[in-house]
Amino acid sequence: MNTKYIIAAVVVIVLIASAAFVYTYYQGQTSDSGIEALQNLVDDHDYVTSLTAFPDRIISLAPSCTEILFAIDAGDKVVAVTDYCNYPYDFAAWIAAGNMTSVGGFQDPNVEVIASLNPDLILATGGIQAEIVESLRDLGYKVLVLDPTNIDGVLQNIELVGNATGKRAEATALVNDITSRIDAVANKVAGVESKPKVYYEVWFSAQSIWSVGAKGFETELIAKAGGVNIFENDSLDHFQTDSEVIISKNPDIILLPVGMETLGVETPFWVSFDTVKARPAWDSISAVQNDKLYQIDGDAIQRAGPRMADMIETLAEIFHSELF
Amino acid sequence: MSKSEVESTYSKRASRWKLIIFLLIIALVVTVIASLNVGYYGISFEDILKILGKQIPFLNTFVDYTPKLPGDPAVLLLVRLPRIIAGVLVGAALAASGVLFQGIFRNPMADPFVIGVSSGASVGAALATLFAAGFAFFGIGAIQIAAFASALITIFFVYNISRVGSRVPVMTLLLSGLAVTFFSSAIVTLLQFLSGKELFAIVAWLAGGFSNVNWLAIWAITPFILIGTVAAYFYARDLNLLALGEDTAQNLGVDIERVKKILLFLGSMVTAAAVSISGLIGFVGLIIPHMTRLVIGPDHRILLPTSTIIGAIFLVVCDDVARMMTGSIMGSLQLPVGVVTALSGAPFFVYLLRRKKTRYAL
Numbered sequence: 001m002n003t004k005y006i007i008a009a010v011v012v013i014v015l016i017a018s019a020a021f022v023y024t025y026y027q028g029q030t031s032d033s034g035i036e037a038l039q040n041l042v043d044d045h046d047y048v049t050s051l052t053a054f055p056d057r058i059i060s061l062a063p064s065c066t067e068i069l070f071a072i073d074a075g076d077k078v079v080a081v082t083d084y085c086n087y088p089y090d091f092a093a094w095i096a097a098g099n100m101t102s103v104g105g106f107q108d109p110n111v112e113v114i115a116s117l118n119p120d121l122i123l124a125t126g127g128i129q130a131e132i133v134e135s136l137r138d139l140g141y142k143v144l145v146l147d148p149t150n151i152d153g154v155l156q157n158i159e160l161v162g163n164a165t166g167k168r169a170e171a172t173a174l175v176n177d178i179t180s181r182i183d184a185v186a187n188k189v190a191g192v193e194s195k196p197k198v199y200y201e202v203w204f205s206a207q208s209i210w211s212v213g214a215k216g217f218e219t220e221l222i223a224k225a226g227g228v229n230i231f232e233n234d235s236l237d238h239f240q241t242d243s244e245v246i247i248s249k250n251p252d253i254i255l256l257p258v259g260m261e262t263l264g265v266e267t268p269f270w271v272s273f274d275t276v277k278a279r280p281a282w283d284s285i286s287a288v289q290n291d292k293l294y295q296i297d298g299d300a301i302q303r304a305g306p307r308m309a310d311m312i313e314t315l316a317e318i319f320h321s322e323l324f
Numbered sequence: 325m326s327k328s329e330v331e332s333t334y335s336k337r338a339s340r341w342k343l344i345i346f347l348l349i350i351a352l353v354v355t356v357i358a359s360l361n362v363g364y365y366g367i368s369f370e371d372i373l374k375i376l377g378k379q380i381p382f383l384n385t386f387v388d389y390t391p392k393l394p395g396d397p398a399v400l401l402l403v404r405l406p407r408i409i410a411g412v413l414v415g416a417a418l419a420a421s422g423v424l425f426q427g428i429f430r431n432p433m434a435d436p437f438v439i440g441v442s443s444g445a446s447v448g449a450a451l452a453t454l455f456a457a458g459f460a461f462f463g464i465g466a467i468q469i470a471a472f473a474s475a476l477i478t479i480f481f482v483y484n485i486s487r488v489g490s491r492v493p494v495m496t497l498l499l500s501g502l503a504v505t506f507f508s509s510a511i512v513t514l515l516q517f518l519s520g521k522e523l524f525a526i527v528a529w530l531a532g533g534f535s536n537v538n539w540l541a542i543w544a545i546t547p548f549i550l551i552g553t554v555a556a557y558f559y560a561r562d563l564n565l566l567a568l569g570e571d572t573a574q575n576l577g578v579d580i581e582r583v584k585k586i587l588l589f590l591g592s593m594v595t596a597a598a599v600s601i602s603g604l605i606g607f608v609g610l611i612i613p614h615m616t617r618l619v620i621g622p623d624h625r626i627l628l629p630t631s632t633i634i635g636a637i638f639l640v641v642c643d644d645v646a647r648m649m650t651g652s653i654m655g656s657l658q659l660p661v662g663v664v665t666a667l668s669g670a671p672f673f674v675y676l677l678r679r680k681k682t683r684y685a686l
Contacts, residue, residue: 242364244399250394279536289394
């Protein structure tokens with residue numbers, strides 16, 4: 001008699017447990033569709049946005065935002081980009097052909113163009129866009145600010161945009177891919193005896209030399225690739241320095257950006273490797289003596305976007321060619 | 325006062341002036357040599373003197389110098405020295421043309437940039453930055469050439485729109501200079517808007533500086549500045565008479581239209597040459613002539629040469645301050661020299677102005 005009750009009790013418990021399991025499992029399934037992930041999206045400025053449906057008309061106000069949207073397969077929802085967006089597609093050609101709308105520049109996106117497109121989500125960045133973000137929010141638009149300060153911040157941005165656009169799986173896959181590639185590079189360069197001192201030039205003219213300090217995104221990418229930015233002890237972002245400082249710090253490698261010219265000028269500001277080598281007294285720099293000047297994609301190194309892993313791999317091959 | 329009394333007062337004054345100029349030249353030379361010791365790159369003053377000695381013919385056989393670092397002596401001779409010489413030339417040019425423009429316009433607000441040289445130059449510089457950054461003709465950068473050329477074109481334009489018959493009234497000149505300045509500043513702002521990364525270079529140009537200047541750029545501007553300032557000196561007497569008013573000067577035998585034309589051209593040429601390598605360094609051209617006038621007096625025969633030398637010393641010292649702060653308080657950061665000139669000079673000028681008890685006039 002007792003045994004019967006015990007068996008019955010066990011059966012009931014098992015039934016309830018499985019029902020509960022099945023219930024929570026299907027709960028989980030519905031949550032994977034992502035609708036409630038649209039609630040309480042917290043952006044980099046801790047502004048909380050809630051959407052009611054997956055956005056269909058997204059506007060990107062920064063090249064890095066555009067790159068993230070297209071990398072997680074949300075590109076087909078993008079209705080407008082800036083004039084500076086040039087990756088992963090030639091958006092200038094799209095705009096010229098009428099397949100994409102331009103909101104104008106990066107500092108001065110045209111609010112009337114934005115309003116006429118009736119966007120249900122806008123991605124923007126920090127800094128000079130703070131004012132326009134505020135006025136767009138005052139007009140009732142949903143704006144997410146992506147303003148990361150490091151690699152982890154970019155990965156969080158990708159997750160955030162994934163949540164906001166219903167591309168969670170794609171975002172997670174992208175984050176995993178980037179993380180594992182960065183880790184692979186880190187493992188490879190972990191054992192190296194010496195890390196090269198790296199000088200990354202932001203701009204050079206008769207009036208000024210600009211580089212990047214510890215607060216710059218570029219410094220972290222250089223570090224992940226097994227190099228040391230010569231300005232890593234300067235708690236600065238982009239800043240103006242002096243030729244004497246660079247000569248004294250004697251970098252082993254000089255990185256020169258290409259592909260950032262905006263008005264169709266093909267020649268970069270530094271003209272050619274020979275011109276750089278011929279700068280006054282630069283022949284005493286180790287990188288010049290050993291011919292260690294490299295040109296790199298200026299957009300890819302400074303945009304806080306999904307091309308970080310590509311850039312770190314490229315840099316690691318430059319810094320530690322013997323390992324690759 | 326009898327004739328002999330006038331003559332003896334004049335000769336006393338003339339010998340005092342000679343002494344002042346001589347002392348200022350000594351001060352300039354000392355400043356230049358002391359400035360060689362200022363900079364991030366580590367090199368001892370003893371080595372600096374040895375390197376300099378090596379450059380002097382005959383003396384060099386007695387100098388025993390061995391380089392210690394790979395950058396020796398190139399950093400001193402190719403980076404630091406040209407930078408100091410650029411400071412001398414630009415400071416001298418801006419202060420000299422400041423005196424000329426204040427004299428022509430009889431206006432304390434006049435400076436080398438008053439009739440649009442600076443804004444004209446910045447249009448050229450910004451255009452060259454966007455479309456030809458890094459290009460060079462015979463080694464001289466496109467930005468430098470474009471800035472110089474567009475400054476002179478702007479002045480030619482301003483002069484011609486101000487002309488009424490054969491005369492050029494200073495009021496019209498000032499106002500058309502103002503209009504052209506606003507117009508070209510708008511063009512520069514527009515170009516900044518259209519620019520991407522080049523914004524760095526345009527901003528740096530507008531802030532002023534000559535940190536990456538090379539010898540070729542200096543040789544290119546030296547004749548303009550030398551000829552311009554020396555030639556202007558011969559009109560110092562006319563400027564004195566002009567200070568009494570154009571009509572009075574005319575009655576005293578000054579061909580004022582001709583003098584104005586020549587001095588406007590000389591001042592603009594000197595400014596354009598300076599600005600072409602330094603970008604817009606404000607303050608020097610406006611305040612150094614006033615400072616000198618407060619101390620030396622308003623006579624252009626002494627005001628012009630002393631202002632010129634003091635301008636040179638002042639800018640070299642300001643650039644020293646910028647270099648000194650790099651490596652100590654600022655880390656690897658370097659302030660644009662234009663920031664230092666205004667930050668350090670303006671309070672000193674206010675001090676001089678307050679100290680002067682008598683009424684100050686041009």
